[in-house]
Amino acid sequence: MLNFTKFERISPEKRDVLHRLKDYDEVYKVFGDSRAKEQSDRCMQCGDPYCHTGCPLGNFIPAWLKQTATKNPDLAFALSNETSPFPEILGRICPQDSLCEGACSLNTGHGAIAIGAVETHVSEDAFARGLKPKFSNNKKDGKIAIIGSGPAGISAATFLLRKGYQVEMFERADRAGGLMMYGIPGFKLDKSTVDRRMNWLIEAGMKLHLNCEIGKDKSAKDLENEFDSIFIGIGATASRYAGIEGEKSSNVHLAMNLLTGIQKKNLGNKNSDFIDVKNKKVLVIGGGDTAMDCVRSSVREGASSVKCLYRRNEANMPGSKKEVVNAKEEGVEFVFNVSPKVIKTEGNIATGVELLTTSMSEPDDSGRQKVVINEGSEYFEEADIIIMALGFTPEAPAFLKELNVETNSWGGIEISKTFQTSNNKVYAGGDCERGAHLAVTAAADGRDAARAIMQILA
């Protein structure tokens, strides 16, 4: 350990741009044994490890780094699965630069340990050696219904099944995984990793009901009568528009419609809603993870040009920094400090966006900079297809009222510190409660809600 001067920080190797643009395979390669061991060997084993605090799951990072460095891979696997429902997935998709690696004590000097890449290696290496996550064979009487199969729902199911509870999951889509299946593209997360985890939950006894929307295909009241507890993890799936003229034109699309259509096509699903961007000039409005996924999917679909329009500067982009770098490498052009004013149309077809340039104000007392519109700075960007990637809000479906589950002013489900809603049999977590956020925070909510449910049912 402590070998941070001997070994430098090394990020996982990326596939060559020319190759990766031809498919949706993952961009990053999984670390081999020696690279994972070297990176782990850099750890200082801090007494008060900031990486652990920076991880929303509070993963025991120094402990599994030590076991990886000292060649105890089985123990590293057990430790990394202890707190996390799917470490090999989060190692791939967490924005580590703002979480564990951003908090690593080495980050400001020698370079953070490549924690996410080691985390993925630890599990993938264990799976390759035939190890699997463990579940309890001692079945308990408590029955829990999980609504939604995204990271929050999968996490709650995992921790309940580990203790032997009976779990049934209800998902309105035709595949499980939530945004990990139909949002995050394959070049960040191979879909087989999600299916693999789902299959283990089914092997552990979970019943999965696909194409089953609660409130439509099955009533929430029936669930309340049939189960001891309910966990709601229905995400925040209502897309936002910019509220500008022309945005309902036939060639202006919501980000999720582009991404879901491409992923269904790649998975071989029959689907009539595919948005074809081949040989088209694509403008994507937005600067978060969703916008990055849209621009990078568009270049893979053969768009003739792809531009990302963002109202702040690059330093203030909300998404993962490494994904911006990847998008640039893949040929995406970024236009910073622009705000859409109106979408110009001919009939019902958008021809482009009239934009105003912006500046960033001086930081206020809290350090935040505001966007200032530069009046009179209008200019035009031509487009064949415009994609709105402006974020998501919870849908607050009608079945919540049926269950007497209260929501707040923006549709988020209100919960107590123990994830209990206004109906004490019903718990909630993930994006439907906190607003659109991250897979790892949804996973942490699902885990902690499951623990709270088990306290009551024990």
Ligand SMILES: Cc1cc2nc3c(=O)[nH]c(=O)nc-3n(C[C@H](O)[C@H](O)[C@H](O)COP(=O)(O)OP(=O)(O)OC[C@H]3O[C@@H](n4cnc5c(N)ncnc54)[C@H](O)[C@@H]3O)c2cc1C
């Ligand atoms: C394009 C995109 C890229 C992203 N990239 C990243 C990333 O790289 N890293 C990261 O950490 N986060 C990323 N995120 C955010 C992350 O995916 C979400 O924060 C996370 O998936 C939220 O998990 P969840 O379980 O709360 O909800 P979701 O993943 O949204 O899952 C909710 C599930 O509930 C189902 N459902 C809804 N209503 C019902 C009902 N009535 N009955 C039955 N089922 C229902 C939905 O179909 C869905 O499957 C991204 C998000 C998007 C949109």
Ligand code: SF4
């Ligand atoms: S779950 Fe995410 S934040 Fe936590 S250790 Fe893994 S990569 Fe880091």
